[in-house]
Amino acid sequence: MTSARKMGLAVAQMGPVNSTDSRAGTLKRLLDMLREAKGRGAELAVFPELAFTTFFPRYWMDQSEAVARYFEAAMPNPDVQPLFDEARKLGIGFHIGYAEATPDGHFFNTAILVDKHAHIVGKYRKVHLPGHADHRPSYPFQHLEKKYFEVGDLGFKTWDFLNTRVGMCICNDRRWPETYRVMGLQGAELVMLGYNTPSRNNSYHEAPHLPDFHHLLSIQAGAYQNAMWVAAAGKVGYEDGIHMIGGSAIVAPDGEIVAKAAGDTDDEVIFFNVDFARCDGPREYMFNFAKHRRTEHYGLIVEQTGMAERIA
């Protein structure tokens, strides 16, 4: 399967993880998908954001309650150790998202990259936290990432992994082109991302087909504009009664979707035999950054955070 420029890549879309589901039951589902990924030739399996639990930022609670129920104080820990053990046994790497509580009292929406020896070789903490920090009882559900998490303090790093360079981002990060660009500039040829995206916006009306469209538009544009592969793993179906878009996908450096989950309910593994040589042509010509980018005209991107006010 593997050559110097290829990678067997699996994306594991998860059905709902309900509040009433047991940790052990969820872990068994992850193990089953890890085995399926390995069986199909994968060297790396990409799991969703906050994969061990329900998407708890939809609930208003005290931070202490959230930490007790949903955060991981260490990684690995006894609850999740079997996933690491199975990865080492199978000889497969994985990427997974979880809520991280640090020893010194910080809280992040985090993803890790784990190699086939079950060593954590990379960590990412979500930078673009969506939603709000205040309780909004009039909303059909909350989106409290700005309450439970701090903005990631690690930036968009990249790592040498399986003969390529890879990076990570999480959910809302994928809508911001800066995310891919910062990793693309580092030479990343693969970006992994996990997500939990409700099918319905909680704050204003938009047409029901748009959340799926926006997800795919964002990852396809990010892949194309940086000539990189993108592997996106989400949850799908009614989680605690709130429907999540699926659309987990592998996107090629030309922006085309080459594998996409079909289901709307169950756990599902998709696979593609990724060839990093497909990054080369566009990186030499259309997206030869050194030849074409003009940083002297990009200053506002870092000098100004918010948008100028609309004129009256």
Place this chain on the structure above:
Amino acid sequence: MTSARKMGLAVAQMGPVNSTDSRAGTLKRLLDMLREAKGRGAELAVFPELAFTTFFPRYWMDQSEAVARYFEAAMPNPDVQPLFDEARKLGIGFHIGYAEATPDGHFFNTAILVDKHAHIVGKYRKVHLPGHADHRPSYPFQHLEKKYFEVGDLGFKTWDFLNTRVGMCICNDRRWPETYRVMGLQGAELVMLGYNTPSRNNSYHEAPHLPDFHHLLSIQAGAYQNAMWVAAAGKVGYEDGIHMIGGSAIVAPDGEIVAKAAGDTDDEVIFFNVDFARCDGPREYMFNFAKHRRTEHYGLIVEQTGMAERIA
């Protein structure tokens, strides 16, 4: 048609402008489309890049010959004055691209914004010049923008125009997310762009459907990720025997194509009654830049031009 937050917007896709076509003949086509745009309720008509001539960067020649044949030493000038006169008579603004030779000997791929009084109120000079500066006789055609033009020195400015804020970019600029972001940060609610895009890449193989897909992917992502309208006007059909993609389109702030040219040969005007209020929801929530952007993690975008080398 007009309210404080609406604009009648036309995009004029052009059939080929061949090397053998007369300037007067091409100008007549532009006048016809300007009248059609006005007749359909447009307050602004968007024309393509290098609209007065063939896409001459496909030919190798001396700069002096290119200047004599294809560049405008003043704008307006007697050759194009009828377009300005007609705009004033009709009371319609327009955007158009041309090759600009400055009095002090500089050369740019330029676009202007002209108001309904035929005053030039904005100018943009192309920043992302694609192609090459050297003669490549083995290629099926040349792409010599880096030979004939200098990199634009005006950046991505925006202007108050018809009760909104607008910006401009040209062709290859649309593939670079920095383009839209710099204008979005200034509050632009409409970006106009002209283009000439061959259906076939001149330097390496890619599938025939990809140029059209990449064009639409780029303008849709730019619109969505900045909650802005995008109006894209190109040429279509066999110009001097080289086929150009059409796909001229108006894209809404949710990334959806709301009007798109259908033809593959002839001049064609498309129209949409643009409502800038559609920018408001996403700018308050999903793309509330002030709340969500994290400039401290974007530094590489301006600090580094080229991509890091791929690891061995």
